Structures are given as structure tokens and as C-alpha cells.
Amino acid sequence: MSAISELSTIHRTKAKTPEEKRLLAKEAGRDNKAGYLFLLPWLIGLVLIIGGPMIASLYLSFTNYSLIQAPEWVGLANYARMFDDPRLHKSLAVTFTYVLVGVPLQLIAALAIAILLNEGMKGLPFYRSVFYLPSMLGSSVAIAVLWRQMFEVDGLVNQILRKFGIPATTSWIGDPQYALWTIILLHVWTFGSPMVIFLAGLRQIPGMYYEAASVDGASRWAQFRKITLPLLSPIIFFNLVLQIINAFQAFTQAFVVSNGTGGPADSTLFFTLYLYQRGFVQFQMGYAAAMAWLLVVIIAAFTAINFYFSKRWVFYGD
Amino acid sequence: MALNRRQFLIGASGLAAAATTMGLAACAPGSSGGGSQGGGQGSANDLALAFWGNPTRNKNTQAEIDAFMKANPDIKIAGQPGEFNTYWDKLATQTAGGNAPDIIQMDMNYISEYGTRGALLDLGKVDVSKFVEGTVDSGKINDKLVGVNAGINSALIFANPKIFEKAKMDLPDDKTWTWDQMIEVGAEVASKAGVPFGVAALLQSDALFGTFVRQHGKELFTPDGLGFDVAEAQDWYDLLLKGQKAKAFGTPEQVSEEQPKPLDQSAIVIGNAAMQYYNSNQLEAVTAAAGGELMKLLRGPSLAGKATERKTWYKASMLWSASAKTKNPDAAIAWINWFANDPAAANIDLAERGIPPNAEILAEVKPKLSAAQQAVAKYISDIKTEVATTPIAPPPGGGTIAAVIFRHGTDVLFGKTSSAEGAQKFVDEMKSNLKV
Numbered sequence: 105m106s107a108i109s110e111l112s113t114i115h116r117t118k119a120k121t122p123e124e125k126r127l128l129a130k131e132a133g134r135d136n137k138a139g140y141l142f143l144l145p146w147l148i149g150l151v152l153i154i155g156g157p158m159i160a161s162l163y164l165s166f167t168n169y170s171l172i173q174a175p176e177w178v179g180l181a182n183y184a185r186m187f188d189d190p191r192l193h194k195s196l197a198v199t200f201t202y203v204l205v206g207v208p209l210q211l212i213a214a215l216a217i218a219i220l221l222n223e224g225m226k227g228l229p230f231y232r233s234v235f236y237l238p239s240m241l242g243s244s245v246a247i248a249v250l251w252r253q254m255f256e257v258d259g260l261v262n263q264i265l266r267k268f269g270i271p272a273t274t275s276w277i278g279d280p281q282y283a284l285w286t287i288i289l290l291h292v293w294t295f296g297s298p299m300v301i302f303l304a305g306l307r308q309i310p311g312m313y314y315e316a317a318s319v320d321g322a323s324r325w326a327q328f329r330k331i332t333l334p335l336l337s338p339i340i341f342f343n344l345v346l347q348i349i350n351a352f353q354a355f356t357q358a359f360v361v362s363n364g365t366g367g368p369a370d371s372t373l374f375f376t377l378y379l380y381q382r383g384f385v386q387f388q389m390g391y392a393a394a395m396a397w398l399l400v401v402i403i404a405a406f407t408a409i410n411f412y413f414s415k416r417w418v419f420y421g422d
Numbered sequence: 423m424a425l426n427r428r429q430f431l432i433g434a435s436g437l438a439a440a441a442t443t444m445g446l447a448a449c450a451p452g453s454s455g456g457g458s459q460g461g462g463q464g465s466a467n468d469l470a471l472a473f474w475g476n477p478t479r480n481k482n483t484q485a486e487i488d489a490f491m492k493a494n495p496d497i498k499i500a501g502q503p504g505e506f507n508t509y510w511d512k513l514a515t516q517t518a519g520g521n522a523p524d525i526i527q528m529d530m531n532y533i534s535e536y537g538t539r540g541a542l543l544d545l546g547k548v549d550v551s552k553f554v555e556g557t558v559d560s561g562k563i564n565d566k567l568v569g570v571n572a573g574i575n576s577a578l579i580f581a582n583p584k585i586f587e588k589a590k591m592d593l594p595d596d597k598t599w600t601w602d603q604m605i606e607v608g609a610e611v612a613s614k615a616g617v618p619f620g621v622a623a624l625l626q627s628d629a630l631f632g633t634f635v636r637q638h639g640k641e642l643f644t645p646d647g648l649g650f651d652v653a654e655a656q657d658w659y660d661l662l663l664k665g666q667k668a669k670a671f672g673t674p675e676q677v678s679e680e681q682p683k684p685l686d687q688s689a690i691v692i693g694n695a696a697m698q699y700y701n702s703n704q705l706e707a708v709t710a711a712a713g714g715e716l717m718k719l720l721r722g723p724s725l726a727g728k729a730t731e732r733k734t735w736y737k738a739s740m741l742w743s744a745s746a747k748t749k750n751p752d753a754a755i756a757w758i759n760w761f762a763n764d765p766a767a768a769n770i771d772l773a774e775r776g777i778p779p780n781a782e783i784l785a786e787v788k789p790k791l792s793a794a795q796q797a798v799a800k801y802i803s804d805i806k807t808e809v810a811t812t813p814i815a816p817p818p819g820g821g822t823i824a825a826v827i828f829r830h831g832t833d834v835l836f837g838k839t840s841s842a843e844g845a846q847k848f849v850d851e852m853k854s855n856l857k858v
Contacts, residue, residue, distance in 0.1 A: 170818075171518040172539040256679055275675035280836060363682030364507070365825055369832045384511050386822060386855060387535050389518075 165394035170387045182394035194370050195378040203351040206291040214295035218302035239296030248360030255286045280371035287357050298343040305339035334419040341418045352403050466749040472502040473527035474509040485770045497753045524748040528569045528741040531821035537563035543744035548759045557779035559812040560738040569741030570758050573776020576702045577629030580717040585696040589614035596720040597729040604723045608670030611696040619695035620670035625831045627699040628824040636733035637725045647856050655845035659834045674835035686711040703739045703776040706794040719801045733810040739776035777802045819855040826851050
């Protein structure tokens with residue numbers, strides 16, 4: 105990218121006569137064409153696989169659409185209905201709890217492990233893989249099934265607690281008070297992918313800063329706060345934005361743990377799960393499409409807020 | 423002018439944000455392709471047959487298709503096996519895309535969704551004259567036959583004789599037992615045998631709740647909508663609370679844990695329940711999963727203590743339907759007719775899809791049935807004089823009733839709401855679901 109822009113800068117400064125300018129413009133046009141040609145596969149994908157369905161879903165959100173009969177225009181009725189849909193409000197509450205608690209905890213875990221791994225220990229590639237593994241498995245059906253069995257009344261967790269003499273009889277997934285927390289725990293456990301990104305970011309911080317700080321007598325904690333955090337802040341920001349967006353779209357874990365019901369008592373009714381129920385179980389695809397757009401707006405708002413506040417704490421070091 | 427670090431990082435965050443968000447909105451129905459082998463393709467004699475199943479049914483169905491094609495060489499059928507949970511997503515998407523399979527294995531909870539919206543073929547030409555009384559009506563939507571019963575089923579209670587033995591108790595007399603006696607027996611057997619459940623899975627049974635409201639002179643659904651009131655729903659929740667207090671139906675945690683479990687981990691299979699709600703066609707699978715222990719079949723209880731007044735009915739465990747848009751309605755009807763009336767089909771299927779509704783066919787295959795299927799066939803014929811009229815199929819939106827009754831019921835059992843309030847919410851939500 106930089107090479108091309110430098111070239112064009114050189115051309116621009118040299119180009120004097122109109123004739124030369126015309127030739128240059130032609131050349132640039134050819135360059136652009138080649139660029140678009142290379143982009144073509146991605147562009148086609150964007151238009152057909154993402155753009156088209158997006159426009160279709162926006163249209164459907166203004167219709168009453170049962171999937172079986174043709175959609176029927178209802179204007180804003182689907183959006184209006186959201187105001188008195190108690191399950192929708194419940195699903196928003198569940199999803200916000202999941203995002204606002206799960207994401208920070210996950211990032212803290214990821215950063216802590218990344219810092220430990222960055223201490224130049226032996227066998228780093230091995231540990232990195234081991235800690236990365238859960239994030240590849242975490243959204244799989246098998247792990248969700250395993251999770252369900254671990255947190256049952258007679259599941260592994262309670263059996264271990266009993267070994268320590270604690271009379272554990274709570275069903276962590278059967279009791280509406282705790283069910284969501286087991287899924288948040290599952291989310292935290294999948295800290296691997298932000299951890300790898302943190303690790304890469306930590307590697308980029310020049311060691312001389314720490315050396316200089318040590319010479320000046322700064323404690324480890326001060327070094328962490330004054331050197332690591334500021335220099336890592338763009339990476340933290342990147343992970344935060346990405347993980348929030350991902351967390352809002354969580355589906356598999358809740359679907360499998362509750363068998364698609366969002367139970368017990370709607371305590372794990374994620375927004376996407378409810379959207380799925382409306383669309384595919386109740387045949388209200390128009391309403392489901394409207395819900396998808398509400399989620400897009402929510403995520404966009406969260407991202408915008410994130411970017412807005414990033415000016416106050418993200419340090420780009422240039 | 424090269425990008426500096428700041429611009430690159432901001433750009434990267436922004437791009438990633440945009441890309442992941444866009445993927446979300448693109449989850450529109452159109453994007454979930456699937457269904458490349460739907461009806462609309464190939465010649466008019468190429469039919470697609472979609473069904474959900476298990477390994478046995480997949481093998482049987484392919485053998486049936488082969489036998490049918492041998493007898494009708496000009497018709498070609500391609501089977502599309504599926505799994506129950508994903509089957510409906512796929513069918514809905516295929517139907518939306520205009521390429522529904524020609525022949526569709528249908529479920530009572532979904533038949534009106536498709537039937538009332540004109541997606542199913544009129545099957546008036548299928549010969550159902552030899553069907554046992556009450557077994558044809560389940561497939562009628564607005565008096566038009568759009569689903570042909572593929573196997574009779576009935577909601578009942580399975581009892582594990584081993585647990586009753588352990589408790590040194592006899593099985594209850596299912597011809598005279600009332601709901602209250604069910605609680606008494608359940609509590610006694612649970613405490614004597616030391617198992618969590620006297621009776622498991624009651625809360626998730628819309629079918630037993632159906633008999634309960636019919637015993638009150640109401641219906642689950644009428645052509646006008648919901649057929650029962652808050653009062654019946656509250657009585658039902660009170661009954662469950664009473665059973666919970668008596669330690670007959672398990673703790674609320676156990677009840678909500680039980681609901682998502684697959685059959686092979688269900689309470690009665692792993693020896694955690696003396697009795698459990700099931701449908702009769704599941705006996706073979708439950709028996710196999712429980713290591714061959716043949717469960718006893720008990721009639722559901724009644725208010726009056728008389729089996730003849732418990733208002734049960736012959737359910738269709740599944741039905742055969744055809745797409746209204748099939749290019750070859752005659753061939754689709756020929757398959758359904760063959761399945762319903764030809765011993766060749768029944769000799770392969772036996773009772774895997776439920777007890778054959780065609781009396782002559784049942785007589786033909788009965789000697790070949792397994793012990794479990796024989797027991798079911800006997801039960802189905804035993805209750806012949808006890809069954810009441812067949813209720814109408816749940817109207818569109820009505821298929822949600824099992825999930826709704828369970829969800830508000832869990833709130834009641836956990837003490838988060840009173841039974842009156844839970845019942846009110848249950849009825850309100852059903853009414854709003856029926857307004858599709």
C-alpha cells in the first residue's frame with residue numbers, strides 16, 4: 105500500500121504538462137481496474153451473500169411473513185409490537201447481562217494469561233495452544249452438552265464440591281438463578297482468541313521501556329499500569345469491540361444447554377435464541393427480521409459508544 | 423503516504439466491527455440456502471421425500487422406497503432423511519424458497535402451520551376406508567384431508583417394574599386411578615425405592631394436560647382459538663404443586679433439568695423415575711435404552727377415577743403429507759396410498775412409525791412385531807372402547823403450547839409466581855401466539 109502511494113506522490117510532483125497528467129490519469133484508471141478485479145470475488149460475495157439477504161431482511165421486517173405464504177406489508181407493526189413483548193424484554197436483559205459481565209471477565213482472563221505466558225517461559229507454544237484450545241471448542245455443540253452434564257445436580261461440579269465436604273445439591277443449570285452464570289462461565293473459558301491477540305501485542309512492546317523503568321525503581325505494578333496498559337490499549341480496544349459484537353450474537357451455547365427453549369424459566373433466553381424461536385418455531389419471520397435489525401442497531405450503538413470513548417483511553421503512541 | 427499505526431488500528435477495529443455486524447443482519451431467511459434437492463427439479467416423475475428419523479427408520483424408509491419404485495417403475499423417489507430438530511427449519515426454508523419436498527413426513531404440531539396456509543396437497547383420493555375409527559380425523563384441516571396417519575400413538579405413563587419391585591409395591595390400577603392417587607402412588611414409590619421422581623416429565627406433557635382439560639369439559643383448541651380458561655390451567659399447576667410438595671414429581675430443579683434430556687438419558691431410562699410420561703410409540707426406544715427392561719404401559723389418570731372418562735384419543739405419531747406445489751400429485755398420492763394400504767410397506771415398517779392405523783395391515787404384521795411393539799399394539803387395541811373423539815389439530819401458533827405450559831409452569835414450581843398468575847400468563851401467551 106505504501107509503495108503505491110509513494111509512487112503516486114512522485115508522479116504527482118513530477119507531472120507538469122496536461123499531456124503528462126492525462127497519461128497518468130489513464131495509468132491510474134488501469135491500476136484501479138486491476139484492483140477492482142482482484143477485489144471481485146470478495147465484492148460478489150458481499151453483494152450476493154451479505155448485501156442481498158440484508159436488504160431482503162430489511163424488507164421482511166416490515167411484513168407479516170410466515171415463510172409459507174408470501175410476505176404481506178404491515179409497515180412498522182413488527183417494530184411497534186416489540187414494546188409490549190415481555191419475552192423480548194427478558195431476552196434483552198439476559199443478553200445485556202451476558203455481554204456486560206461476560207466480556208470484561210473474559211478479557212481480564214485473557215490479558216492475565218497472556219502476561220503470564222509472555223514471561224518467556226519454556227514450552228510457550230505448547231501452553232499457548234492449550235489455552236487457545238477452549239476458544240475453538242467453546243461454541244461447539246459437544247462442549248455445550250458437556251457443560252450441561254457438568255452442572256447438573258449430580259454433575260461433576262457438585263461431585264467435586266461434595267468431595268470437599270460441601271453438601272452441594274443445587275442444579276446449576278436447572279435453577280433459573282444460576283443457569284445464565286454457567287453460560288457466562290463458558291464464555292469466559294473461551295478466552296483463547298483475545299489472549300493470542302494480547303500476546304502478539306505484548307510482544308511488540310519494546311523491552312527497553314521496562315529496563316528503563318526498573319532502573320528508575322518502578323514496581324511491577326507501576327510498570328504494568330504505566331507501560332503495558334497504555335501501549336496495549338489499542339489491542340485492548342480491538343478485542344473489546346470484537347468480543348462485544350460476538351457476545352451479542354451468542355447462540356449455540358444457550359441453544360444446546362437449554363435444548364432451544366431458553367429455559368429454565370427463560371433465564372437463558374438469549375436475544376438470538378428468541379429471534380430463532382419467533383422465526384422458525386412460531387413462523388413469524390417478519391418479526392424475527394425486525395428483531396435482527398434491532399440487534400444490528402444495538403450493536404452499532406455499542407460500537408459507536410466504544411469508538412467515542414476510545415479517544416479518552418486508547419493511546420496510539422505516535 | 424503510508425498508514426500510520428494509529429490509522430491502521432482504528433481501521434482494523436472498524437472493519438472488523440462492520441464485518442461481524444453485517445454478517446448478523448444477513449441471517450435473513452434467504453441466506454440459509456439448503457434444499458438443493460427440492461421438488462422443483464428434474465422430470466415430473468422425480469419426487470423428493472423428506473422425513474425425520476433414526477437409524478432404523480432411515481434404513482426402513484430406503485427399503486420402502488426401493489420396494490415402491492420396483493412396483494411403480496415410472497416413478498423415482500429420492501429420500502431426504504433428517505433429524506427432528508433441524509427438519510422443521512429445513513422444511514420451512516425449502517417451502518419459503520418454493521422447492522418443498524413432494525412428499526413430507528408431517529407432525530401434528532406443524533400440520534396446521536402448513537395446512538391452513540395452503541402448502542399441503544388435498545389427499546382426498548387416498549384410500550383410508552380401512553383405518554380404525556378416530557385415526558383419520560387428526561389429518562384434517564378445515565375438513566380437508568391433508569395428512570394421512572402413518573402410525574397410531576397415545577399419550578400415557580410408562581412404569582418401570584424394577585423400581586416398583588424395589589419399593590415392594592404393586593403397579594397402580596390404571597383403570598380406576600385419579601390424579602390425586604397418582605400423586606399418592608408416586609410419592610410412596612419414590613420414597614420407598616429412593617428415586618428422585620415418582621412421576622417424571624408431567625409438566626412437559628401438553629397431551630396429558632389435554633386429557634385433563636377435556637375431563638373438565640373443555641378442549642385445548644377449538645376452531646375459534648384457545649379452548650380452555652385460566653381456571654383449568656390453574657388447576658393443572660395446582661396439581662403439579664401438590665405433587666411437588668408430596669415429593670412425587672421431583673424438585674423444580676430436577677423437573678427443569680429433565681426437560682432437555684435426550685431419550686437415552688431420561689429419568690426412567692437411567693432408573694431415576696418409577697413412572698414417566700411418554701407416547702406409546704417410544705416404548706421400544708425406551709426399552710432398548712433401559713437395557714431391555716420392558717416398561718409397563720399405564721393409562722393416564724382421570725378426575726372421575728374411570729378410564730372410560732379420561733377423554734384420551736388416538737394421536738397420529740406422524741402423518742404423510744404432500745406439497746401443494748408438487749409437479750406430480752398423482753405420484754405423491756400413490757406413495758401415501760401404498761404406504762397406508764399395501765402389506766409390502768407394512769412388512770418393512772412394522773410398528774416403527776407407530777401402530778398401523780389400517781386394521782387389516784395391523785392384523786398382517788402383528789405376529790412379526792417385537793415384544794415392545796406387541797405390548798403397544800395390545801394397549802392401543804385395549805383402549806379402543808375408551809377413546810373419545812379426536813381433537814382438532816393445533817391451529818397455527820398452537821404448536822408452541824408444550825413450551826409455553828412448561829415455561830410458566832417452571833416459574834410456578836420455583837415459587838416465582840403463584841399458580842393463578844402463572845396460569846393467567848400461560849393463557850395470555852397462548853392467545854397471543856394463536857393470533858398469527
